[in-house]
Amino acid sequence: MSPRILLLGGTNEASRLARLLAQAEADAVFSYAGRTETPIPQPLPTRIGGFGGVAGLAAYLAENAITHVVDATHPFAAQMSRNAIAACGQTGVKLLALERPAWVPGPGDDWRELETVAEAAAALPPQPARIFLAIGRQGLPAFATRPEHFYLLRLVNTPGKLPLSHAEIVQGRGPFTLENDLALLQRHRIGLIVAKNSGGEGGRAKLEAAKMLRLPVTMVARPAIPAREAVAEPEAALRWLHEAARGV
Numbered sequence: 001m002s003p004r005i006l007l008l009g010g011t012n013e014a015s016r017l018a019r020l021l022a023q024a025e026a027d028a029v030f031s032y033a034g035r036t037e038t039p040i041p042q043p044l045p046t047r048i049g050g051f052g053g054v055a056g057l058a059a060y061l062a063e064n065a066i067t068h069v070v071d072a073t074h075p076f077a078a079q080m081s082r083n084a085i086a087a088c089g090q091t092g093v094k095l096l097a098l099e100r101p102a103w104v105p106g107p108g109d110d111w112r113e114l115e116t117v118a119e120a121a122a123a124l125p126p127q128p129a130r131i132f133l134a135i136g137r138q139g140l141p142a143f144a145t146r147p148e149h150f151y152l153l154r155l156v157n158t159p160g161k162l163p164l165s166h167a168e169i170v171q172g173r174g175p176f177t178l179e180n181d182l183a184l185l186q187r188h189r190i191g192l193i194v195a196k197n198s199g200g201e202g203g204r205a206k207l208e209a210a211k212m213l214r215l216p217v218t219m220v221a222r223p224a225i226p227a228r229e230a231v232a233e234p235e236a237a238l239r240w241l242h243e244a245a246r247g248v
């Protein structure tokens with residue numbers, strides 16, 4: 001029986017795998033959480049919204065006769081990944097993570113690596129600074145305790161009320177370019193960047209720009225996710241699915 005695939009998306013790699021699966025005319029469904037107003041359309045049948053925890057995901061797998069799950073969610077989407085491990089464990093559905101490697105500092109990078117967003121807020125400099133808070137929307141409340149700084153925020157959708165008083169928002173979905181991020185940092189006279197160690201190419205430009213402008217970066221480490229079979233490239237995930245189709 002050919003695999004019926006659930007692809008948990010929301011990253012550049014997930015979109016690349018979706019194109020490969022569509023070209024292969026695979027029996028696959030793409031899944032978004034529904035975090036943004038108009039997510040990029042995908043070349044696969046797409047569902048949007050949570051499943052309802054582990055039980056909801058297990059039920060979805062059974063009701064849709066899913067045989068293989070590829071978790072290509074973002075490294076900070078740890079709850080979704082934990083739920084996928086649990087639900088696939090309960091139902092016997094095969095699970096593969098498509099997860100890009102973390103960024104590592106190189107020559108010329110001035111990084112301070114911290115474990116959590118809260119630690120990053122606590123570690124901000126004592127004197128007022130102009131900070132590019134490039135972590136999206138969900139982590140912002142941690143910085144409400146540091147109102148003395150100016151924050152430049154880049155958000156996919158402009159939200160309602162912000163927990164930060166001294167802040168300016170630019171709207172952006174990414175992938176971002178070096179030219180764009182250099183201009184952004186210079187235009188807003190940024191002195192420090194706070195980023196999540198997401199890996200991949202879509203959010204890397206700000207780090208290249210920081211290196212060129214000799215700006216320090218506070219890098220927040222990924223949350224821990226329990227061990228699971230994983231590959232780093234969409235092509236390897238496709239090979240895994242082809243082998244599954246041959247029953248190997």
Ligand code: 3Y8
Pocket residue numbers: 009010011012013015031032033034035036037038039040074134135136137138139154155156157172173174175176195196198200201202203206
């Ligand atoms: C809803 C789907 C693709 C996917 C593109 C990648 C690249 C551009 C870089 C900065 C950092 C940030 C943020 C970011 C990047 C890609 C990728 C990536 C970072 C979309 C998307 C969805 C989301 C959700 C959104 C979060 C937010 C995080 C913005 C679509 C565009 C900061 C993460 O307002 C909100 O609630 C937004 C929430 C989760 C993190 C946060 O906590 O706020 N992504 N991002 C997905 C869903 O509903 O399931 O709208 O089209 C996807 C992408 N975002 O197909 O090429 O592969 O990483 N996304 C971070 O990495 O730090 C921006 O500005 O420099």
Ligand code: NAP
Pocket residue numbers: 008009010011031032033034035048049050051052053054056057072073074076077078079080081083136196
């Ligand atoms: P999360 O905190 O790990 O997940 C919270 C809940 O959101 C999950 O328990 C699940 O709800 C639902 N969910 C998450 N991803 C889903 C998906 N792809 N399909 C269906 N439901 C999903 O997730 P998050 O960090 O908010 O990320 C949400 C989405 O944004 C993911 O697709 C992720 O790939 C993408 N994204 C996140 C980041 C980031 O920085 N966190 C960056 C770029 C893209 P139920 O429990 O109800 O099933």
